[in-house]
Amino acid sequence: MSAAKRLRARMAETGLVHIMAAHSPLSAALAEEAGFDGLWASGFELSALYGLADMSLISMTQHLDMLRAIAGRTTLPIVADIDTGYGNAINVIHAITEYELAGASAVVIEDKTFPKVTSLAAGGRQELLRVSEFQGKIEAARATRRDLAFLIIARTEALIAGLGETEALERARAYEAAGADMILIHSKTKDPSEIESFSRAWKGAVPLVIVPNAYPDLDAERVKALGNIRMMIYGNYGIRAAVTAMQQTFRRIIADGGVQNVHKEIVAVEEIFRLQRMDEVKKAETRYLR
Ligand code: SPV
Ligand code: MG
Secondary structure (H helix, E strand, O other), X not given: OOHHHHHHHHHHHHOOEEEEEEOOHHHHHHHHHHOOOEXXXXXXXXXXXXXXXXXXXXXXXXXXXXXXXXXXXXXXXXXXXXXXXXXXXXXHHHHHHHHHHHOOOEEEEEOEOOOOOOOOOOOOOOOEOOHHHHHHHHHHHHHHOOOXXXXXXXXXXXXXXXXXXXXXXXXXXXXXXXXOOEEEEOOOOXXXXXXXXHHXXXXXXXXXXXXXXXXXXOOHHHHHHHOOEEEEEEOOHHHHHHHHHHHHHHHHHXXXXXXXXXXXXXXXXXXXXXXXXXXXXXXXXXXXXO
């Protein structure tokens, strides 16, 4: 069974899948061990990893290289964040071909203009594409996928752009009509009521996806009660957790004048060996090195 089919099956079985952001094969392995249903090849996390703003600065090649490396280290389905699709519908055709070959099970395409501006920044310049132009991108993505289970998720940034629920619903309906398998509704409002209101007003046949980065109070229990959200993407928690840990550790080493204290608080090197699968390397050494 393809990973995309497994992702669909898991959604049908549990009603809600939990997708964790990964910016590296190591973070993907940690997400798999923790029990997530899938991985989010996040543009924000990869941009941050390079110390760059999430504003279409990372190339498709850079993102694909990381996705391939992640796919090689995990069996979890990967939801690829392809931003605007790297250009127009022609670029989307190329992107879908490449992402499917690289091992993605789904893509999320957002209805912003290229180059995009990161969604959560206060006062961010948010320009949306004409609806018919974005419909063309969805239709192109649909026509290009080889595995029919590969999910085309259309993301509307209408709420992020401050255009209101009516515009967001109209766009979501238009994207469903163009063939989107799911609609990602994004919001940067700290109060989850904007998302809850959209979810209640959504009468489409396709389910919703959310990214509760700005409104952490909307937990799985509340999401399940809404009834039409099938996927939660934890969009920036991997990189934020990594930054928290590194900031604390690095500052402590400077403050203490050495590693005499921090070494007790971080994992032992043996844990890294385990994640590197050193046991397999050792077995191979014994067997083949003569
Ligand atoms: C990402 O993780 O790249 C996302 C989610 O698109 S957000 O940054 O919150 O827009
Ligand atoms: Mg993104």
